[in-house]
Each structure stands twice: as C-alpha cells, then as structure tokens.
Amino acid sequence: MPDLVTHSLVGYLAGFRLRSRRMLLWLVAGSILPDAASVSVLFAGRLGHRLLGDVVPAWIWNGSYAFHMPIPFALLCWFLVLWVPERQRPTLLPPLLLGGWLHLGLDYLQLHVGPDPYHPFYPATSWGWEAGWFWTETSLYAVPVLAVGACGVWLWRRS
C-alpha cells in the first residue's frame, strides 16, 4: 500500500469540487478505510501470533485483506453506513465508496515481490493483478507535492 498520508491527500484532491464538507471528509475517510479495515487486522494478527502463538490460524487474519478488494469493500461500506442516522446514509455512502475505490486504484499500481497481492474481482475469481509501476514506499516521495496541492485546494475552498 502507498502510505496513508498519500491516500488521504489524493482523496482530498479528488474531492476538491464537492460543496459539502461532510462529503469531502467521508471521501477522505473512504480513502484510508481499506487499510484501516484490513491491514490493521493483519498487524493485530501478527502481534497476536507473536504473543500467543498459533491460537488463531494465520489464514483467518490474512482473510481480512478481503476488505481491500472492491466488491467486499463496497459491502463493508454499506454495512458501516447502516449504523449512522438514516437521513445521513445516502450522503455518506457514495463518497465513502469512491474514496475507497480511489485507494484501491492507487494500490493496484504498485509492485510487490511474489505473486500479485490484489484480486480485483474477488469473490467472482481469485485472478490476481497489479500494474507494477512503483514500490510500496515510493509514494512517500509524492507527499510534498500532494501537500502543496492540498493546501492550495484548502485555501481555494475557504475563499
């Protein structure tokens, strides 16, 4: 995954024309949700494995990466928005979903050692793919440029 600041800034820049501040916030939230829902569980699993051993098999922890695929992620967003007041749900679901898919699009451009880690059409097929354009940490070099752009957008929205 590219770093989360890159994801947040890309989300913010992508939503620069949204008039609603709430929608913009939820688009940015969506842009970090795939990692928050999957990678955080993976890290918790690794920590649990270190502390407790094989109490929970690794494949169960690894399965949380399903929420890093477009279809399960969409269902997760739908599940999550059902916990907010009814009136807000139609406002929150589209930006959350778009932010997340933007995140996934950016992730799919990366390069990893080993088999392709992303399965864009899961559960329909487990065919894996990634574009292989940059390594996982390379996105950090783009942060200064994105931050300047985001500051510009913030000032423009305030004016």
Next chain:
Amino acid sequence: MAPFAALLSDRFRPVVLPVLGVLLLVLWLGYGRVVDARAVTWDEVARAPEAAVGEVVVVSFGRVIEMGAEGFVLRDEGLDLAVRGTLPDLAPGRIVSVMGPLDDDGTVELREGHVHGLRRLKWLSGVLALGVVGSLVLADLGRMWREPNA
C-alpha cells in the same frame, strides 16, 4: 434511486444488516483460503519442511540480521532464513522482501527481491493519517447523532 434508498432505510435494516454481516464474514474467511493457497511463506516452511523443498518461498518484509559472503540471513515471524544472493543497498537492519526456491539445506536461492526504504516514515504517515482523519470522522459522527436531521 428508490431501491438504493430503500436498501439504506431503517425499514429494511433489520434484514439487510445481518445478511451483510454474514456475507462479510464469508468473504473474509473465503479470502483467507485464497491467500493461503497463493504462495508458500517461510513460517509455513518451518512448520512443514518436507512439503516445501524445491517450492518457491516468499518472505515479505523480513529484517536482515546478518550478512555473509554468499548471501544474508533474514528474520521473519521470529524465524531465521538464509538467502543465497545479494541485493543493492543491503545491510543489517534493513527490511527486505525476497522470493526463490527452497533448497534441501534450508536456504533460499534469491530470484527476486527488494530492499524497502523509508519504513519509519511510512509508519508515521499511517499513524498521522489515522489520527487526524479518525478524529475528524469521530467528531462528525458525534454531530450526526446529536443532530440527525442537520
């Protein structure tokens, strides 16, 4: 828009919520099996060594703990793995991902690998983004529940 709105309404919530919950659980566990079948990882080799000799082993984000003339040793999941081959900018403490066939002497012949840089900065980025965006989202959720019709 009507079916879309209906699926988000309180009227259908008691049905939709448990169905989605079960579906998400099935997708989670199902994906665990997909990942499991994808590649042999080093800790799996350590658990069942006879099954993995000759197979291609993948170690993601292991730490280099020792350098030698022919290769290096990395630690992953608390297990040490000897790798034959080298990579640019390799040094003890660096985080690397490697892939290659496992020999019967327990070493991996390096076919593909990468030294990951900027690891601390990437962690910091994650903590910063989760902290800032997370607190803004929590504040907004609080506002939503206080004024649901706003």
